[in-house]
Amino acid sequence: MKNCLVGQSGGPTAAINASLAGTIAGVRLSTNYDIIYGLKHGMEGLFKDDIVNLTEIFPDEESLIPLIKSPSMYLGSCRYKLPEMDEDEKIYEKVFEYFRVHEIKAFFYIGGNDSMDTVKKLSEYAKAKNINDVYIIGIPKTIDNDLILTDHTPGFGSAAKYVAGSIREIEIDNSIYAVKSVNIAEIMGRDAGWLTASSVLAREDKDSAPHLIYLPEVPFSKEKFIEDVKRQLEIRDHVVVAVSEGIRDENGAYISVDPDKKDAFGHEILAGAGKNLADLVSEKIGVKTRFIEFNILQRAASHMASEVDLKEAYKQGRNAVSLSEMFRTGIMVNITRKDTEDGSYEVEYGAVPVCDIANKVKNVPLEWITEDGCDVTEELIEYVKPLVKGEVETIYKDGLPVYLKPLP
Amino acid sequence: MKNCLVGQSGGPTAAINASLAGTIAGVRLSTNYDIIYGLKHGMEGLFKDDIVNLTEIFPDEESLIPLIKSPSMYLGSCRYKLPEMDEDEKIYEKVFEYFRVHEIKAFFYIGGNDSMDTVKKLSEYAKAKNINDVYIIGIPKTIDNDLILTDHTPGFGSAAKYVAGSIREIEIDNSIYAVKSVNIAEIMGRDAGWLTASSVLAREDKDSAPHLIYLPEVPFSKEKFIEDVKRQLEIRDHVVVAVSEGIRDENGAYISVDPDKKDAFGHEILAGAGKNLADLVSEKIGVKTRFIEFNILQRAASHMASEVDLKEAYKQGRNAVSLSEMFRTGIMVNITRKDTEDGSYEVEYGAVPVCDIANKVKNVPLEWITEDGCDVTEELIEYVKPLVKGEVETIYKDGLPVYLKPLP
Numbered sequence: 001m002k003n004c005l006v007g008q009s010g011g012p013t014a015a016i017n018a019s020l021a022g023t024i025a026g027v028r029l030s031t032n033y034d035i036i037y038g039l040k041h042g043m044e045g046l047f048k049d050d051i052v053n054l055t056e057i058f059p060d061e062e063s064l065i066p067l068i069k070s071p072s073m074y075l076g077s078c079r080y081k082l083p084e085m086d087e088d089e090k091i092y093e094k095v096f097e098y099f100r101v102h103e104i105k106a107f108f109y110i111g112g113n114d115s116m117d118t119v120k121k122l123s124e125y126a127k128a129k130n131i132n133d134v135y136i137i138g139i140p141k142t143i144d145n146d147l148i149l150t151d152h153t154p155g156f157g158s159a160a161k162y163v164a165g166s167i168r169e170i171e172i173d174n175s176i177y178a179v180k181s182v183n184i185a186e187i188m189g190r191d192a193g194w195l196t197a198s199s200v201l202a203r204e205d206k207d208s209a210p211h212l213i214y215l216p217e218v219p220f221s222k223e224k225f226i227e228d229v230k231r232q233l234e235i236r237d238h239v240v241v242a243v244s245e246g247i248r249d250e251n252g253a254y255i256s257v258d259p260d261k262k263d264a265f266g267h268e269i270l271a272g273a274g275k276n277l278a279d280l281v282s283e284k285i286g287v288k289t290r291f292i293e294f295n296i297l298q299r300a301a302s303h304m305a306s307e308v309d310l311k312e313a314y315k316q317g318r319n320a321v322s323l324s325e326m327f328r329t330g331i332m333v334n335i336t337r338k339d340t341e342d343g344s345y346e347v348e349y350g351a352v353p354v355c356d357i358a359n360k361v362k363n364v365p366l367e368w369i370t371e372d373g374c375d376v377t378e379e380l381i382e383y384v385k386p387l388v389k390g391e392v393e394t395i396y397k398d399g400l401p402v403y404l405k406p407l408p
Numbered sequence: 409m410k411n412c413l414v415g416q417s418g419g420p421t422a423a424i425n426a427s428l429a430g431t432i433a434g435v436r437l438s439t440n441y442d443i444i445y446g447l448k449h450g451m452e453g454l455f456k457d458d459i460v461n462l463t464e465i466f467p468d469e470e471s472l473i474p475l476i477k478s479p480s481m482y483l484g485s486c487r488y489k490l491p492e493m494d495e496d497e498k499i500y501e502k503v504f505e506y507f508r509v510h511e512i513k514a515f516f517y518i519g520g521n522d523s524m525d526t527v528k529k530l531s532e533y534a535k536a537k538n539i540n541d542v543y544i545i546g547i548p549k550t551i552d553n554d555l556i557l558t559d560h561t562p563g564f565g566s567a568a569k570y571v572a573g574s575i576r577e578i579e580i581d582n583s584i585y586a587v588k589s590v591n592i593a594e595i596m597g598r599d600a601g602w603l604t605a606s607s608v609l610a611r612e613d614k615d616s617a618p619h620l621i622y623l624p625e626v627p628f629s630k631e632k633f634i635e636d637v638k639r640q641l642e643i644r645d646h647v648v649v650a651v652s653e654g655i656r657d658e659n660g661a662y663i664s665v666d667p668d669k670k671d672a673f674g675h676e677i678l679a680g681a682g683k684n685l686a687d688l689v690s691e692k693i694g695v696k697t698r699f700i701e702f703n704i705l706q707r708a709a710s711h712m713a714s715e716v717d718l719k720e721a722y723k724q725g726r727n728a729v730s731l732s733e734m735f736r737t738g739i740m741v742n743i744t745r746k747d748t749e750d751g752s753y754e755v756e757y758g759a760v761p762v763c764d765i766a767n768k769v770k771n772v773p774l775e776w777i778t779e780d781g782c783d784v785t786e787e788l789i790e791y792v793k794p795l796v797k798g799e800v801e802t803i804y805k806d807g808l809p810v811y812l813k814p815l816p
Binding site: 172306399 | 478479480484572574578579584585586610612700701703705709710712714716793797798799808
């Protein structure tokens with residue numbers, strides 16, 4: 001038999017299940033493969049021999065529809081980091097022995113930067129050991145949009161749509177009282193400001209929100225921030241600020257960070273840049289201030305997913321299967337935006353070597369941020385605009401969205 | 409001429425513009441009235457002579473559709489409290505002089521408890537002064553659902569839908585890691601727990617979120633809370649808690665203030681109830697904990713409004729106009745749930761004397777809260793269930809919801 005294995009890893013998005021669905025569909029339509037198994041909780045599921053038969057669970061195209069439309073990760077996630085090959089070769093032997101036993105000929109790993117690190121290490125091991133019959137392919141996802149060598153990442157468009165849509169609702173809510181006010185919305189994105197920058201799509205004319213946008217790409221000054229807000233309050237009564245959770249001062253220190261807390265990858269845990277700035281406005285300017293954190297809803301709100309995003313996520317899953325059939329390995333599938341004559345949005349599906357991608361971060365280019373550091377340019381708007389387009393028909397029952405829950 | 413005047417007041421909801429639209433439609437269809445004017449920023453607009461001609465702005469039924477579907481308040485709001493008649497009679501004279509000059513024969517005021525206080529005072533003044541040609545009618549709205557003598561209030565159903573839908577998304581997001589976790593969602597409602605209680609609709613079976621629900625109606629004990637969470641963590645890995653912002657201890661003190669915590673300057677740290685409880689879980693139990701505040705999105709998220717709610721809000725606006733034509737005054741329009749044979753949801757539109765309503769609060773009945781104080785009963789579920797039903801087709805352009813903004 002020739003089987004496939006797929007896993008999901010990292011933080012959830014509204015599109016990662018669409019990529020899983022595309023992968024399952026790709027295997028089902030393939031004449032090369034028999035069964036596709038799903039790893040529960042990413043690599044952890046492999047070490048615990050905790051897998052499910054996805055070919056059985058999703059027997060046809062129709063059964064995949066609820067999966068495509070559901071947020072989070074059907075297979076569960078992990079934050080597992082594979083050690084370096086020379087640190088613990090036994091782990092690698094265990095992985096490839098597992099592949100051999102289950103006749104796994106292709107392994108697809110859907111995730112962000114850390115997951116691509118796993119794809120890179122496994123494919124490098126296979127190469128070093130001359131294992132030529134397992135194709136290892138990464139499928140990107142991250143609401144942060146911070147992977148290099150792909151135009152954008154699945155999950156980003158849906159998160160951007162939620163963020164921009166919610167900024168519109170906040171602006172309208174905010175503008176009804178005849179007293180001056182400042183609303184500060186904190187948006188996810190530790191290192192890259194893509195999602196915060198996308199809040200600009202809420203802007204219908206030059207007067208609409210967001211009025212100030214702060215990204216981690218530009219060193220943040222509290223003094224300048226207060227001046228920026230004061231200037232805005234001279235122009236209008238109601239100011240909406242979009243701020244990335246990852247903003248840092250000129251010394252690289254997060255505007256709000258708990259130095260004692262670290263996650264499994266040794267990353268600092270961020271909390272409360274927006275709260276910090278709201279307190280600052282309240283103290284220094286004294287107007288009515290409110291802090292709103294979009295929190296996990298920005299990555300989980302499938303009821304407001306972008307159709308473009310989910311379609312592309314699905315197609316990338318399909319593409320990964322096709323590329324494995326062409327004996328490609330050690331790659332991440334990617335999206336390239338085509339140069340069209342009329343400027344319309346069209347993409348091409350391809351792949352790049354995963355070693356060129358893992359552990360690198362794609363930031364918002366500085367030339368897409370305005371010189372005053374508190375807004376973005378037309379180029380950025382043109383880049384993000386097509387990614388949020390189209391609505392996905394949510395399945396409602398009794399007035400509430402119905403989702404496929406992750407496996408227990 | 410015989411004109412009408414309408415104003416909006418208090419906090420925004422997703423349905424208050426639907427009530428405004430119903431009122432405008434009612435006046436347009438009436439043969440008794442000529443023009444309907446809108447007060448900008450509620451009573452403040454009257455004192456500043458800041459009104460708009462709504463008959464001109466919304467010339468037909470179609471023009472009202474974007475208004476119905478937009479959150480917040482088209483006319484703007486205020487937090488104005490009318491003084492008692494014997495404190496400042498001049499203000500009352502000014503109001504009725506304004507009515508006389510603009511030939512206002514009916515005044516509709518859409519709002520919550522404070523707005524009903526205004527309706528009550530104005531109608532009592534009219535009665536005392538034998539002013540018989542102005543009909544003063546309140547139209548309820550509040551996401552808190554805390555007005556008495558009406559089955560429920562417009563705005564509540566849409567907020568409940570957003571809260572329950574978001575709890576579903578949080579639960580799914582939350583359940584993907586193989587480590588125990590507690591997510592605490594803080595929901596609006598300072599005095600009444602209706603909205604927090606509605607989170608129960610997210611529950612698809614006995615194992616689904618929310619697993620614990622805390623309302624302001626029951627005195628809150630931190631010790632019991634920790635025991636409740638521990639018990640839940642024995643049953644399941646991922647616990648979702650819905651907590652009202654207004655929970656108080658047995659002495660009536662809000663949980664949002666932690667007397668033991670001080671900042672670097674020795675000042676008390678004010679935080680939300682949810683944040684406070686998340687810190688407590690983290691400290692006492694030590695599992696992964698996250699705090700989510702729905703914040704203003706729960707009242708502004710028109711993209712997830714309840715069809716039942718918006719329809720009822722619209723009809724209550726229509727009903728207010730009809731009742732004014734029957735010479736009714738000093739009333740608030742209301743909704744009564746019918747006793748149907750098959751238990752299906754049907755309502756009747758009526759009215760009650762506003763003096764019986766103003767300044768009173770309808771709490772969740774204690775018999776609708778389980779004995780252990782951390783869940784709600786089947787009766788509550790049956791009560792809320794019909795109110796979130798039906799979806800409203802949001803107007804999207806370029807992938808984002810388009811709303812009618814409040815007047816500048």
